[in-house]
Amino acid sequence: MTVQTIEVKLSESKGEKPLAEELQFGRVFTDHMFIADYCEEKGWTDHRVVPYEPLTLDPAAIVFHYGQTVFEGLKAYLSKEGKIRLFRPEQNMRRMNQSCERLCMPQIDEEFALEALKQLLIVDKDWIPKAEGTSLYIRPFMIATEPYLGVAPSTKYRFMIILSPVGSYYKEGIHPVKILVENEYVRAVDGGTGTAKTAGNYAASLKAQEVADQKGYSQVLWLDGVEKKYIEEVGSMNVFFKINGEVITPELNGSILEGITRKSIIQLLKHWNIPVIERKISMEELKEAHANGALEEAFGTGTAAVISPIGEFNWQDEKFVVNEGKTGELSKQLYDTLTGIQTGTVEDPFNWGVEVN
Structure with a gap:
């Protein structure tokens, strides 16, 4: 990523936050998301935090037909002092680039991607659940967006980060x-x-x-x-x-x-x-x-x-x-x-x- 600025557009309406005891995994999403777009001529551009909403993509986008997509998963926690905490997030960004390499997708600027995540977390901090065993799941991902039905790497991509308050992944929790x-x-x-x-x-x-x-x-x-x-x-x-x-x-x-x-x-x-x-x-x-x-x-x-x-x-x-x-x-x-x-x-x-x- 070459442009080191992030535009922030806040949502005009706030979603209803689920009760801690009602949290499932990956069913509810926060008010905002991060997006950046890529094309071969310009690299990564248009970095923005925007209201969470559906995407509009061409039906011929390569991601739909040849599966050129990668993702990551990490979590944010709220400390007793009310501070947002991440766990080894630089490792996730590094691994995402390894996945991108395998799928012939462009590299992200790992340091800047982490900064974008931090800004998104600050905007949606109120969504981080406080109850024991809960957290805010973070899903960075990249998709190929070029409309083309030939079997070749895309020349256009979108990198996004979405957030979801979650409870235990398994209903058993820490039980076997x-x-x-x-x-x-x-x-x-x-x-x-x-x-x-x-x-x-x-x-x-x-x-x-x-x-x-x-x-x-x-x-x-x-x-x-x-x-x-x-x-x-x-x-x-x-x-x-x-x-x-x-x-x-x-x-x-x-x-x-x-x-x-x-x-x-x-x-x-x-x-x-x-x-x-x-x-x-x-x-x-x-x-x-x-x-x-x-x-x-x-x-x-x-x-x-x-x-x-x-x-x-x-x-x-x-x-x-x-x-x-x-x-x-x-x-x-x-x-x-x-x-x-x-x-x-x-x-x-x-x-x-x-x-x-």
Whole structure:
């Protein structure tokens, strides 16, 4: 982005804010949004905070036909002192540019995009919920807007940020969820777009999730797309296992998304001197660890849920329960510490928290 000014146009009407106990995930949106437009001749222009409203796009816009779009997800919190807090937002902007690179989309100015987000948050600060377990979800995204039906990168794009007050991602909250291991469909393969946060990855996951829902499971555990034996992700989260006192998470392999919560969990564990390793782990190894009583905990990590303990797996119609279906001690400690750092109630030795003034 080359123009370092942001025009602000305030909404003439304010939306009704939902009660904390009524908050769902991603159903309600704030009064304003940020927009910037791109064309090859001028680069990024027309940076603006404007009232939240529907978009008008040409029916031939490339995003509709070839899925050239990327997005991010992060959260804003309100501290006890009433300050707006972000958690490692620079990592999200960096990862968005990595996704843009994979999808042949233009880079954003990471520092300026973060400044635009801060200005939007100040305008819509009243939308940040205060109740425990709630937050303001932030969705930066980019779409290809050129009207063209040829298969080629767009020459025009729109970068936007929208905000949504949210409660827990899963209705279970920090309580353990049941997971169905997926043996037919795959999420991504090395060389594909698994390392990018792009819409097609999530569209491709819906069929497996539909099957899981029908069987009463909260999420799907994805296996690798080649041998279908090694664990990759759980739903839209990275996954961790505590086995014999050591924490194991699948190594980044070209198809696994580099989660910011994942990275933070690894740093926390090392800070606590808890053994943590990134390596391949198969379902056979996990099943054997459970049979031997070595599988102590399992949990998913991601922006939306932060930590989601896993209480049960179903693999090839065989069920095995983890930690008697209860939230593990380490899972709870990680959740409390990470959310405490995010909200400013726990010491932050890594300087992950960012206050918006």
